[in-house]
Amino acid sequence: MPAQLPLLSSQCGRRLFLQRLAATAAGAVLAPTLLQACKGSGSGNGSGSGELVISTFPLYIDPDAPGAPGSVSRFRRDTGIQLRYLEDINDTRQFFARIRPQLAAGRPLVQDLMVLPSWMAQRLIGLGWLEPLPLAQVPNIRNLVPYLANPPWDPQQRYSLPWQSGIAGIAYNIKATGRELASIDDLFDPALRGRVSALLEMRDTMGLLMLADGQDISQPTWAAAQPSFARLEQARKDGQIRRFTGNDYQNDLLAGNLAACIGWSGDVAQLVLEQPDLRFVVPESGGVLWSDVMLMPKGAQHRREAAAWMNWVYEPVEAARIAAAVQYISPVVGVRQQLAKDPATAALAANELMFPDGAMQQRLHSFGPLSESEEARWEERFASITEG
Template identity: 45%
Template sequence: MKQYQPEQLSATQQAAIRRSMAGGRGALSRRSLLRASGVGALTVGGVGALSACGIPPAKREGDAPAASDDHSKQEKQIAFSNWTQYIDISDDEKSRPSLNAFSRRTGIQVKYTEDINDNVEFFGKIRPQLAAGQDTGRDLICVTDWLAARFIRLGWAQKLDPSNLPNAYAHLSPQFRSPDWDPGRAYSYPWTGISTVIAYNAKATGGRKIESVSQLFDDPALKGRVACLSEMRDTIGMTLLDMGKDPAKVTDDDYDAAIARVQQAVDKKQIRRFTGNDYTSDLDKGDIAACLAWAGDLVQLRVDNPDIKFVIPDAGYMTSSDNLLVPAKARHKTNAEKLIDYYYELPVAAQLAAYINYVCPVEGVGPELAKIDPELAENTLILPDKAMAAKSHSFRSLSSKEETAYEEKFAKLIGA
């Protein structure tokens, strides 16, 4: 697997990556704040709050959200809510080139708002309007797969019109084509993919490779220098894979066995802590020798520290995604679909991937990305090759009851 070196990046690209590390989608605004504290918020204020607010935990089978009036022809505009630093930004940080190009081409003006700090908080922000059947003031939102599944389950996402999405349909990577929570992508398209892999600091391990979750949990040389993620689906998913179980088919018994496996590592103090992406500082310094990690963070970390390595375990790795949806009652559905489709044009997809460094869900983007930076086009953390994609696994969608029970058990495990 080719590793790329810091000196191979341009000064502009290194500056962009450092901006992303400081305040981007992969930085504390999402991972540390959500994953370090969001588990409790999910179980107490998220799933559980649905019933307390008089909101059904799931829509009835066969129900569909009521069609909304589409004002796209009369109103050439879109309101798009996204995470911070999750789109390309000009060198002077005063404009968003890809959005500007879309507006020039289509005449559709985009009100782009970076008002998603974590999934739980954002869901709480717009839930009252959706539950009341009101427009949220947003035509397009970007949320992580488990929350996207909840929107669809509750009937709070509009079904997309395939005729407005020719590029998206043609270019969506097979790896992301048909999640169980949205078969055939009827309601959503991924903005980026998020891969969970094993990372280690070669200097801290004395040059030893760390290649499996079993090593993380059992190697005495790593005792007290291991970190796992405070995202349940990632840590438990990677544990399930190591145990020979498929996270896409997880049963209650499988889940409990994985919880017990992690608990053993906690009890013998093998695991130092559970973290959001604040593991990056400790990994960089070598205070953490090895950990479960998000690929987007590793692309960024390796700019300054070539001792940071990553491994795709033989057992496989977990993949999740952040997804574009049109909320119920949005006024500009067709305009939003045009914007989704625009980001599946190969040159535009490459422009976005070169800036944010997460997994690009657009098949065939490699040659366009190579025009921007040949090294990025060869980085399998951004463009997984077929061998890597074949090892990817997703956690199956959970019912409201399962989600609450699973998150509560995990919260107890990690002390949240």
């Protein structure tokens, strides 16, 4: 039986999360140039005045609840730093398209930090569009779990610091499907036609399909991907797949528009607080393991404030609060021990989707690197399916 995520009780329920999703949907249409006009005054030299601005995905931090301020509020209280926390990233490619013109023209963004997938971090490093992180001012970097340190695309850990890692797998509503799902093949069941979605995150969608086809995604090749591309394209033409989504698949799951989809482990763990019929499983053929990282775009002005944020969220007590809410794989040593101390979160300390044991680790696979030309080729083929 595939692993299930344990449920957490919630004093505030899902209403707060839904409010945040609604705010995200509204904020996602704001281009960086419009956001720039709203930016508070800063020192311009990173010396420490002005407003820290962070762009990230929705449902990626603990929210405020009655009598229990969330991390953004606690950080403001503890440090006195003004923080604008934008949950305005729905899909990585769409966000890159928004920020690319300014970065290419050498103009700074409103954002001081961005949380993006590691593959996008690699691209931005290659383009020279990132600032080195002020890690000398982040003493809690000592709490970074060793296996996430010094990734091959940032070997000196100059430009990135992990935020969370997670798993792409199958999310579904047991009442809508009428049965448990366990394999990628289940998403192609004709009984679910028109009630299935897949992710716009190419590596997650294609990674899961290629694993189901018996391919090694740690060394992806164009030839090996063709059967999976063809299968995905046919499912789109046949109407099996309702649409391709970013984080907004969450709304369709809650609304009942989807019976099943490719989704992310932590998202579903939060959504079940509103809809207990939802499930998340790692497919029998394996799940895709990914990491999102904190990055500083070229020209960011508030380096000291950014360092204070990174140091604050790498404190194990604070990181554990975030982990308890988002239920992803924390990059911070000591989080599991913090969760185990509290009866309300002790079950999470034993959750193999948050703290994968040896058996689970063998079922998780990371999508390997693509050259720039390969990346363009894969993305063009993927876009022809998702936008067709």
